[in-house]
Amino acid sequence: EQNAVWYDPQGYLWVGTQEGATRLDLNRLTFDTLPATVRLQEVRAGDEPFAFAGSDWGALPPKKRALAFSLFAAGNQFLTDNLKFDVLVIHQRSDTIFRERQTSEKEFYIPYLPPGAYQLQVTAYKHNVVAGRNAWNFEVPWLLTERPEFYGLLVGLLVLAVAMVVIQRKRAQLQLATALRERDILRTLALSNFFNPHFINNALHWIQSRYRKDPETATIIGRLSDNVHILYENTQRQRPWHSLERELEVVRNYLRIQQIRFGPSLQATYDIALDEEARKAIRVPAMLLQIHVENAVEKGIRNRQGAGRVHLAIRCDEAGCHIAIEDDGRGRTDTQNPRKGSTFVMNELIGLFNRYNAHPITVTYTDFIHGDHGTRVEIFIPKNFSYELSQTENAGR
Numbered sequence: 001e002q003n004a005v006w007y008d009p010q011g012y013l014w015v016g017t018q019e020g021a022t023r024l025d026l027n028r029l030t031f032d033t034l035p036a037t038v039r040l041q042e043v044r045a046g047d048e049p050f051a052f053a054g055s056d057w058g059a060l061p062p063k064k065r066a067l068a069f070s071l072f073a074a075g076n077q078f079l080t081d082n083l084k085f086d087v088l089v090i091h092q093r094s095d096t097i098f099r100e101r102q103t104s105e106k107e108f109y110i111p112y113l114p115p116g117a118y119q120l121q122v123t124a125y126k127h128n129v130v131a132g133r134n135a136w137n138f139e140v141p142w143l144l145t146e147r148p149e150f151y152g153l154l155v156g157l158l159v160l161a162v163a164m165v166v167i168q169r170k171r172a173q174l175q176l177a178t179a180l181r182e183r184d185i186l187r188t189l190a191l192s193n194f195f196n197p198h199f200i201n202n203a204l205h206w207i208q209s210r211y212r213k214d215p216e217t218a219t220i221i222g223r224l225s226d227n228v229h230i231l232y233e234n235t236q237r238q239r240p241w242h243s244l245e246r247e248l249e250v251v252r253n254y255l256r257i258q259q260i261r262f263g264p265s266l267q268a269t270y271d272i273a274l275d276e277e278a279r280k281a282i283r284v285p286a287m288l289l290q291i292h293v294e295n296a297v298e299k300g301i302r303n304r305q306g307a308g309r310v311h312l313a314i315r316c317d318e319a320g321c322h323i324a325i326e327d328d329g330r331g332r333t334d335t336q337n338p339r340k341g342s343t344f345v346m347n348e349l350i351g352l353f354n355r356y357n358a359h360p361i362t363v364t365y366t367d368f369i370h371g372d373h374g375t376r377v378e379i380f381i382p383k384n385f386s387y388e389l390s391q392t393e394n395a396g397r
Contacts, residue, residue, distance in 0.1 A: 036073035036132040044068040057138035070107040084125045092117040115142040223253035245279035271313040300329020320382040
């Protein structure tokens with residue numbers, strides 16, 4: 001009879017159709033185990049189609065943080081589509097940002113992805129058995145204002161501005177011979193207040209109040225605000241130097257920010273054989289230690305896998321103050337062509353001060369202190385070193 005089903009004693013299944021009866025041997029039926037090739041059909045970044053090719057997409061368009069994609073699994077087109085999918089989007093820090101388990105859906109939407117590198121992983125299942133899998137790598141680019149380095153660069157520019165104002169002031173004084181030109185020097189100093197970073201300090205405090213529920217963000221902004229405040233005081237007092245205690249505060253703030261950035265892999269140790277009063281009495285060029293500590297982190301530790309140690313040691317004797325900064329980073333690879341960055345400006349500033357002192361500040365480098373890596377920077381600041389550039393005060397040199 002049409003549309004009739006009968007299971008006979010021999011174990012055969014009979015199905016009645018319009019043309020007759022069909023006999024099925026259930027013992028010979030097997031599950032579909034043919035492999036399936038998982039592929040992407042379309043990808044959209046934000047509201048724009050995204051052209052992808054291969055397993056490495058590169059970077060998504062800037063400011064496009066939403067991701068939509070659809071997929072399919074190529075297999076035997078004559079069989080029923082009975083696939084289930086596991087879909088994962090994993091951040092480079094092994095954080096799973098998006099997860100769908102055992103779903104039949106083939107279209108997915110993620111409203112927001114933080115910046116970083118990602119891998120999209122798709123696994124197809126037939127009858128709870130893996131039938132195919134695929135993975136694609138892509139990156140969500142950082143915006144400039146999202147990078148901690150942006151604020152470090154901002155502070156660095158302020159430091160360079162203060163240093164350059166002092167250098168230009170001295171060069172102008174050496175060239176001016178009349179009272180009229182001396183008056184112009186005072187005018188130049190007044191114009192240097194244009195670089196006043198006070199407004200940045202206020203802005204950082206405001207941002208910190210907005211992110212007070214995020215301890216790490218609040219800590220980063222607070223430490224940056226402290227450093228900007230120190231630079232602001234130096235600008236107001238029109239001086240490119242401050243106490244060793246102030247410089248150590250800048251260094252500790254910087255390293256604390258970097259420890260939040262790199263996590264427990266970055267270790268900072270200190271061996272300072274001076275009490276607080278002694279540290280306050282010693283004067284050093286502003287940012288002298290911070291620049292070399294930053295070089296240790298950014299150019300050394302960051303460029304060698306497994307590196308993460310910065311050590312700062314300070315001791316003083318009758319001759320002056322001895323400072324050593326060590327790291328276990330990559331080491332300097334191009335010592336013949338130093339970059340003209342903050343280190344170059346600091347060396348020029350030290351050279352200017354050394355002209356007016358009988359005993360100079362010295363900075364020496366020892367490369368590959370741990371065999372094939374590591375750098376040691378040794379700084380010597382003579383006792384009673386003067387930072388005044390007045391010819392009258394230094395006439396007895």
